[in-house]
Amino acid sequence: MARTLLLWGLAAVFPLPLVLTLNAQLTDVTSMRLYISxxxxxxxxxxxxxxxxxxxSWLDRAVGLRHIYALHSVLGILALIPAYLHRENTFAxxxxxxxxxxxxxxxAFAVLCYSLLFMSGWLTDRSPLLLKVKSLLELVFRHQISVWIHRLNLAAVLLIWLHVHLIDRVAQHFAFMVLFDLxxxxxxxxxxxxxxxxxxxxxxxRVQDNVALNRATRRLAVTLDRTSTTSRPGDFYFLRFEDPGIGREWHPFSATDDRHDTLTFTIRQTGDYTRKAGGVAPGTxxxxxxxxxxxxxxxxQHPAGAPLVLVGMGAxxxxxxxxISxxxxxRRIHLLWxxxxxxxxxxxxxxxxxxxLSGGRLTITVRTGRFTRDDLAHALSEEEVATGAFFVVGPNPAVLATQRTLRRIGVSRGRTHHERLTM
Structure with a gap:
């Protein structure tokens, strides 16, 4: 929690050197200095x-990628407020x-609107209608196009950089401009x-093998050129296949074991990128x-005696x-799949x-269809509900629904963990 608060505190600390340096040099009235700031x-x-x-990656290990993505998104939204106030109350x-x-x-405003629908998942995970609209629009706006549109933020930054250099009453202050350019x-x-x-x-x-598990899911194994010394169980990677047929973009996939020389990934073929995964040949x-x-x-971090409850949906x-491996x-482990x-x-x-191989420590419950509240209440022991550490993985809407269901049967929020890779 402390590390997460420090991360969010960056939003307040990061602008301070620039703001203080400029205000020490500006001679404008206080109100004008406020809007310039x-x-x-x-x-x-x-x-x-x-x-x-x-x-x-070091920051991910400290606070988690979902917190990094959350701050990234919030900054993109909140920055529009001071930017608008600056525009309306200063003159060029x-x-x-x-x-x-x-x-x-x-x-910046165009990127925000586009990202809220296509890249954040915050709205589409909670609205089936918006999710359906997004799926239709993705026939045109494919993932790689989304990435390049998101990079309009770079263009916005360069435009602002030029904008500041053209304002004489600001650009004349050498110390500020050096820090601004830095x-x-x-x-x-x-x-x-x-x-x-x-x-x-x-x-x-290199891809060792690429095997169909069912009509929409594949198991892809990658033999590493050197041993991964930093990987841990439950980790995920961003993969890029050096194959022009599938594209050179990065896509996240979770490793299905705890090996360090060969990594195995389970790929659900749902998007325009993952549907091409079946064509990735061994040796790629x-x-x-x-x-x-x-x-x-x-x-x-959880007590050694506390059971682990792993809730997986599909891939x-x-x-x-x-x-589990x-x-x-x-540890005592209960997998609900x-x-x-x-x-x-x-x-x-x-x-x-x-x-x-678990010596009676592993319990497995497989269900066709999503676990309902009654299913979870029946499958979980009183000890698991009271003290278990829950890890929920699946499609984002399903993860949100499962977390709500777990809270209703008595699982506290602090013992429920998930990984959702959305911006």
Whole structure:
């Protein structure tokens, strides 16, 4: 909790050096300095959002990627408020300065509207109608197009940078401009390095096999060129297949075991990217960003005697298999796996093997259809409800619904954990 609060505190601290430096040099009236400062706050928040978008793995281990994405989204929304107040209460010395600022504001607003529907999941996870609209529009606005539209934030930042340089009463202050340029160059430099240079140092490997588990799910194994020394059970990676046929974008997948030399991924073929996964041939080079995830360290933070309750929906069972593989010998584990059809329980043999090796510590409950409140109340013991650590993985709307159901039967919010990869 303390680390998460520190992360959110960055929103207040990050703009301070720029704001204080400028106000120490400006001679404008107090009201004008206030609105100029609000423009700086908006600019700094957009810069900070860009920094968070590069997914620092060390920060993920500290607070979790979902908190990083949450702050990224909130900064993009809140920055529009001081930016608008700045625009309405200050004046630009030239047409170019005014137009550049306006273009940046409208670009940021367009990215926000687009991202709320296509990239955040915050609205579509809670509205079946919006989810249906999104699915229809994705026939045109595919994931890679969404990524490039999201990068309009970079254009907005550059427009604001030019806008500030064209305002003489601000640009004349040398100390401020040096710090302003340093902020911009460092953030954009980190972004360029992370997106185009750092991938050369990522884990690499080759597809070992690519097997259909059912008509919509595949098991893909990647043999690594070097052992992953930082991976933990329940982790996930962003994968990029070096195959022009599938595209060169990054996509997150959870590892289904706790090995460090060969990683296995369960891929549900639902989107325009994952539907191409069946065409990835053995031997295809793969680049892996990561690992990411907090499941294993969260398990270790709970008392050793507390049972683990793992709730997987469909392919959401993948990271839970890694936890089972690592902890079946030292923790009591209850896996609840819901599938659409009986034939979708494609890891039945593997789970049976884990159960036999667990010494009675592993309990498995597989259900066709989602677990209802009565199902969970019947399947879970009083001890599990009272003291268990719950890990829920699946489609985002299903995760939200399951969390609400667990709270209704007495599972406290602090003992329920999930990983949802939405911006």
């Amino acid at each position: 609000l423009g700086l706050v908006a600019y700094c928040w957009w810069l900070l959002a860009i920094l968070l978008s590069v997914r620092p 010395p030239s047409t170019w300065a005014r137009d550049l600022g306006d273009w940046a504001l409208w670009a 902020y911009t160059v460092v953030v954009l430099g980190i972004y360029v390095w992370k997106k185009w240079i750092a991938p050369d140092s990522y884990l690499t490997g 080079p793969v680049r892996l960003e990561g690992p990411f995830g907090q499941f294993d360290q969260t398990v270790r 959401g069972v993948a990271p839970l298999l890694g936890l 690592a902890h079946r010998g030292d 819901s599938v659409r059809r009986p034939e979708d329980a494609y890891y039945g043999t593997l789970l049976k093997e884990y159960e036999n």
